[in-house]
Amino acid sequence: MHRLTLLLLSAMVALPARGDGPAPRWRQGWGLTGTAPTESAGGHAPGFAQLLLQARGGGREAQVRNLLAGPLQVRLRDAADGRTMAAPVLLPPGGQRDLLWLADTGGGARLLLDAFPGDPSARPGDHLYRLPFADVPVRVSQGIDGAHSHRDAQNRHAIDFPLPEGTPVLAARAGTVMQVLADAPVDGCLVRVLHADGGMALYAHLQAGSLAVRPGQAVLAGQVLARSGNTGRSTGPHLHFAVQANTGLALASIPFRMAGPRGELRFARETGAPP
Numbered sequence: 001m002h003r004l005t006l007l008l009l010s011a012m013v014a015l016p017a018r019g020d021g022p023a024p025r026w027r028q029g030w031g032l033t034g035t036a037p038t039e040s041a042g043g044h045a046p047g048f049a050q051l052l053l054q055a056r057g058g059g060r061e062a063q064v065r066n067l068l069a070g071p072l073q074v075r076l077r078d079a080a081d082g083r084t085m086a087a088p089v090l091l092p093p094g095g096q097r098d099l100l101w102l103a104d105t106g107g108g109a110r111l112l113l114d115a116f117p118g119d120p121s122a123r124p125g126d127h128l129y130r131l132p133f134a135d136v137p138v139r140v141s142q143g144i145d146g147a148h149s150h151r152d153a154q155n156r157h158a159i160d161f162p163l164p165e166g167t168p169v170l171a172a173r174a175g176t177v178m179q180v181l182a183d184a185p186v187d188g189c190l191v192r193v194l195h196a197d198g199g200m201a202l203y204a205h206l207q208a209g210s211l212a213v214r215p216g217q218a219v220l221a222g223q224v225l226a227r228s229g230n231t232g233r234s235t236g237p238h239l240h241f242a243v244q245a246n247t248g249l250a251l252a253s254i255p256f257r258m259a260g261p262r263g264e265l266r267f268a269r270e271t272g273a274p275p
Contacts, residue, residue: 047067047179047181047184048066048067048068048072048115048116048117048179049064049065049066049067049068049072049074049091049113049115050064050065050067051063051064051065051111051113052064052065052096056101057101058103058104059101059102059103059104060101060102060104061098061100061101062076062086062098062099062100062101062102062111063096063097063098063099064076064091064096064097064099064113064115065091065094065095065096066091066092066093066094066095066096067094068093068094068117068178068179068192068215069093069094069176069177069178069179069194069215069216070093070117070118070176070178070179070192070194070200071090071091071092071093071117071118071119071246072090072091072095072115072116072117072118073088073089073090073091073115073116073117073118073119073120073246073249074088074089074091074099074113074114074115074116075087075088075089075113075114075249076099076100076111076112076113076114077111077112077113077114078109078110078111078112079110079111079112080110082112085099085100085111086099086100088249090119090120093216114249116246116249116250116251117178117179117192117200117244117246117251118194118198118200118244118245118246118251119198119246120246120247120248120249121198122197122198122199122245122246123197123198124195124197124198124199124243124245124254125197125199126257127173127195127197127199127256127257128257128258128259128264129172129173129201129243129256129257129258129259130170130172130173130221130222130258130259131170131172131258131259131260131261131265132161132169132170132171132172132203132239132241133161133163133167133168133169133170133228133239134168134170136163136164136167138161138260138261138265139161139162140159140160140161140162140267141160141161141162141236141238142158142159142160153250153251153252153253154242154244154251154252154253155240155242155253156252156253157242157243157253157254157255157256158202158240158241158242158253159240159241159242159258159267160238160239160240160241161238161239161241162236162237162238163228163237163238163239164228164237165207165227165228165229165230165237166207166210166227166228166229167227167228167239168224168227168228169191169203169206169224169225169226169227169228169239170221170222170223170224170225171193171201171219171220171221171222171223171225172201172221172241172258173193173195173201173221174195174196174218174219174220174221175193175194175195175196175201175218175219176193176194176216176217176218176219177191177192177193177194177213177214177215177216177217177218177219177225178192178193178194178200178215179191179192179215180192180211180213180214180215182208182209182211183208183231184204184232185232185233186232186233187202187204187205187231187232187240188204188205188206188208188229188230188231188232188233188234189204189205189206189207189208189210189211189226189229189231189232190202190203190204190205190206190232191203191206191211191213191225191226193219193225198245198246199243199244199245199254200243200244200245201241201242201243201244202240202241202242202243202244203225203226203239203240203241204232204239204240204241204242205228205229205230205231205232205234205237205238205239205240206225206226206227206228206229206231206239207226207227207228207229207230207231208229208231210226210227210229211225211226212224212225212226213225213226243256
């Protein structure tokens with residue numbers, strides 16, 4: 001999930017230092033019509049949505065734009081008390097929608113935009129994914145519920161594969177490229193692929209300058225997406241792979257099955273992890 005907090009004033013829109021993600025690199029004042037990209041609440045890749053504020057009829061129209069090449073669920077809340085100000089809506093790829101009109105009373109307001117990739121009505125099936133690399137020994141440096149960075153919902157079922165930098169990263173399943181980022185705060189370069197059943201595969205810590213696909217592109221299983229790297233908050237060269245789903249105003253990693261060179265792989269839960 002990504003969150004963006006905006007402070008609406010009578011003459012400007014400012015981005016306060018708020019949230020548990022990294023401080024926005026774009027913190028600055030905005031004019032009466034302002035735009036700002038979403039910031040991740042958990043420090044993960046920004047760029048899910050854009051909140052626009054349009055001067056209209058003595059007030060502001062809060063509009064949201066989906067920046068993904070796939071569905072996006074959004075919700076607008078009051079940052080002061082958390083109450084919902086605009087009911088959750090599902091935006092199509094690249095879609096834009098008016099969420100709320102606010103009268104310009106001069107008192108100001110804080111808006112919190114929550115953005116969740118994927119369709120909450122989708123039900124990802126039991127699919128056997130292929131290994132997202134080839135000709136390299138299969139090793140795992142951090143598994144399910146790994147203590148270093150796999151204890152949150154978005155990454156609980158993620159697997160980290162140590163790989164030499166520059167190893168081709170292959171699509172583990174056919175789908176549509178939903179998101180490509182060249183510089184995310186935590187995951188570095190990444191690719192997100194949307195599958196036919198609504199599940200989303202995340203390939204993170206990719207090599208800078210190696211991205212071989214673009215948003216909206218259809219890819220086949222085994223197709224090269226990029227090359228493995230050591231970007232973002234990575235402690236060593238590896239591929240972070242996860243399958244995620246929108247579980248209803250929440251983004252969560254989900255268990256997945258994967259075929260290795262000698263049959264289906266068995267990923268163990270890390271020692272000391274919660275049951």
